[in-house]
Amino acid sequence: MIRNALTVGAWTLGSRVLGFARDILIAALLGAGPAADAFFVALRLPNLFRRLFGEGAFSAAFIPAYTATLSHEGEAPARRLAEDITAIMVVFLFVLMALGMIFMPAVLDALAPGFRAEPAKFALAVHLSRITFPYLWLICLCALFAGVLNARGHFAAASAAPILFNVSIIGALFILHGNGERVPEALAYGVVISGIVQFAMLGRALVKAGTPLRLRMPRLTPGAVTVLRRLGPGLIGAGVTQLNLTVDTIIASLLPNGTVSVLYYADRVNQLPLGVIGAALGTVLLPSLSRHFRRNETLQAQGALNRALEFALLLTLPGAAALGAIGLPIMRTLFAHGAFSDADAARSAAALAAYAFGLPAFVLVKLFAPGFFxxxxxxxxxxxxxxxxALNLALNLMLMHPLQQVGIALSTSIAAWFNVAMLALLLRRHGGFAPDRRLVGRVIRIVIASAAMAIMLVTLRATPLMHLPGSLALIGLIGLGIGGFGVIGLGIGAFRVAEVRGLLRRPAKGAAALDGVKG
Known part of the structure; x- marks a missing residue:
C-alpha cells in the first residue's frame, strides 16, 4: 500500500512542481490585483471539482461498489456499472454546465459577492468563468476513469493526468496571451484544453488496461443508485477542506483588492505537501480498507490506518513547522517577481503560516474519511x-476584519482540526480506529523533532545565511531544516532508517516496513 502511495505521490509531486511554475508565471504577469482576483475566482469552481473528484471523493463512493461487483459478480457486471455511472454523469453534467453558463452572473454573486462593487472586475470574472466552466464536465468524467483504473491497481496513469492540467495552462499562456490584457483569457482557455487532454489520456489508459467503457443510455440500476447515494455525502465528507477554501474565497471577495490572490498563493504552497501526501495515501488506502472490511479483517484495517497516519504525520508535522518558520522567504523567492510585490509576498506569507497550522489536519481528514466510506x-x-x-464560516465572519487574510486562513485550519477530532473519535467508537502504542509514541517524538527544527529555522533567519541571493538562502534553509529534523528525529526515535529504506524498495518490503501493528 505504501509503495503505491509513493507512486501516486511521485506523480503528484511532479504535478505540484509544474503547478508552481505555472503560478510563478501568473504572479509575475498578473500580480495580486483585480485581474488576478477575477481569474482565481473563475478558477475556483473548476479547481473545486478537480480536487473533490480527483483527490478521492468520487473514489470514496465508486471504488467500494466497483470492487465489490468485480469480486462477487465478475468483469462484465463491473464494467456495466462503470458504464451506467458514465452515462448518468454525462447527462447530468451537461445540464449542469449549460445552466451554469447561462446563469453565471448569479453564480458569481454567490461565489464572490464583493465583486459587484467593481463592475469591470465582476464582468471579467463572469467572462472567464464561462470559458472555464466546461472543464467541470470533463474532469468529473476523468475522475470516473481514474476510479476504475485505481480500483484495478493501475495508479500511474490516473496520478499522471493532473500534470497535463499545468502543462496545458503554461502552453496556452505562451501561445495565446499575445499581450498583457489577454493573459486572464489565455489562462481560462488553458484550463479547458487541459480537461480535453486529460480525458483523452485516461480514456486511452482504460483501453490499454483492457476495460474500455462504452457510452450507453442512462440506467438507474441498483448498483448505480448505490454509488449516486454515496457520492453526494462523499463529496462533502471527503471534500470539506475544499468547501472551506471556497467559503474563504467568498469572504475574501469582501476584503480589499488582492485578498483573493494572496490567499490563493498561500494555499498553493500549502497544497504541495497536502496533495503529495494526503491525496496519495487517501487514494491507495480506500481500496485497502475496503478489502479488509469486506473480509472482516478489523485488526488489519486498523493496522493499515495506523501506519498510514504515522507516515503522513512524519511528513506533514515537520512540513507545517517549516512553512510557519520560513514562509516569508518561500513566498518572496517563489512569487515576488514582476507584478507581484514584496508587500504581496508578506501578506501571502502571513496567510501561509495560518494555513500551515492546519496542514496535518487537512491530510488526516483524507485518511480518516475512507475509514467510514x-x-x-x-x-x-x-x-x-x-x-x-459552519464553524469555518462563523470564524471567518468573526476574524475577517481584525485579521484580514490571516483570519480567513486561520478559520479554515481550526475547522480542519475540529473535523479530524470528530472523525477520529467516532471512527474509534465504531472500531475502525485503534491507535497503537507505536503510533502514539512516534507522533510525540515527531512533534518534538518538528518543534526543534522550527526553532532552528527561525534562528537561522537572523544569521548571515539570509544575505545570500534569495533562492540560495531558501535552499540553504530547506537543506538545514531537513538535515536538522533528520538528525533530531533519528536521535529521539521519531523514525528508523530501515523503515524509510523499506518504503523505497519493492512493494512487499515497503508495505512490511509500515504494516506492522506492534510498536
Whole structure:
C-alpha cells in the first residue's frame, strides 16, 4: 500500500512542481490585483471539482461498489456499472454546465459577492468563468476513469493526468496571451484544453488496461443508485477542506483588492505537501480498507490506518513547522517577481503560516474519511463536514476584519482540526480506529523533532545565511531544516532508517516496513 502511495505521490509531486511554475508565471504577469482576483475566482469552481473528484471523493463512493461487483459478480457486471455511472454523469453534467453558463452572473454573486462593487472586475470574472466552466464536465468524467483504473491497481496513469492540467495552462499562456490584457483569457482557455487532454489520456489508459467503457443510455440500476447515494455525502465528507477554501474565497471577495490572490498563493504552497501526501495515501488506502472490511479483517484495517497516519504525520508535522518558520522567504523567492510585490509576498506569507497550522489536519481528514466510506458509512463524515464548514464560516465572519487574510486562513485550519477530532473519535467508537502504542509514541517524538527544527529555522533567519541571493538562502534553509529534523528525529526515535529504506524498495518490503501493528 505504501509503495503505491509513493507512486501516486511521485506523480503528484511532479504535478505540484509544474503547478508552481505555472503560478510563478501568473504572479509575475498578473500580480495580486483585480485581474488576478477575477481569474482565481473563475478558477475556483473548476479547481473545486478537480480536487473533490480527483483527490478521492468520487473514489470514496465508486471504488467500494466497483470492487465489490468485480469480486462477487465478475468483469462484465463491473464494467456495466462503470458504464451506467458514465452515462448518468454525462447527462447530468451537461445540464449542469449549460445552466451554469447561462446563469453565471448569479453564480458569481454567490461565489464572490464583493465583486459587484467593481463592475469591470465582476464582468471579467463572469467572462472567464464561462470559458472555464466546461472543464467541470470533463474532469468529473476523468475522475470516473481514474476510479476504475485505481480500483484495478493501475495508479500511474490516473496520478499522471493532473500534470497535463499545468502543462496545458503554461502552453496556452505562451501561445495565446499575445499581450498583457489577454493573459486572464489565455489562462481560462488553458484550463479547458487541459480537461480535453486529460480525458483523452485516461480514456486511452482504460483501453490499454483492457476495460474500455462504452457510452450507453442512462440506467438507474441498483448498483448505480448505490454509488449516486454515496457520492453526494462523499463529496462533502471527503471534500470539506475544499468547501472551506471556497467559503474563504467568498469572504475574501469582501476584503480589499488582492485578498483573493494572496490567499490563493498561500494555499498553493500549502497544497504541495497536502496533495503529495494526503491525496496519495487517501487514494491507495480506500481500496485497502475496503478489502479488509469486506473480509472482516478489523485488526488489519486498523493496522493499515495506523501506519498510514504515522507516515503522513512524519511528513506533514515537520512540513507545517517549516512553512510557519520560513514562509516569508518561500513566498518572496517563489512569487515576488514582476507584478507581484514584496508587500504581496508578506501578506501571502502571513496567510501561509495560518494555513500551515492546519496542514496535518487537512491530510488526516483524507485518511480518516475512507475509514467510514470503506464500511459504507457516508452519513457520519457528512454531518461532521457540514459542522466544520459552519464553524469555518462563523470564524471567518468573526476574524475577517481584525485579521484580514490571516483570519480567513486561520478559520479554515481550526475547522480542519475540529473535523479530524470528530472523525477520529467516532471512527474509534465504531472500531475502525485503534491507535497503537507505536503510533502514539512516534507522533510525540515527531512533534518534538518538528518543534526543534522550527526553532532552528527561525534562528537561522537572523544569521548571515539570509544575505545570500534569495533562492540560495531558501535552499540553504530547506537543506538545514531537513538535515536538522533528520538528525533530531533519528536521535529521539521519531523514525528508523530501515523503515524509510523499506518504503523505497519493492512493494512487499515497503508495505512490511509500515504494516506492522506492534510498536
Amino acid at each position: 470503506a464500511r459504507g458509512d457516508t452519513r457520519t463524515p457528512v454531518k461532521i463536514g457540514l459542522a466544520a464548514v
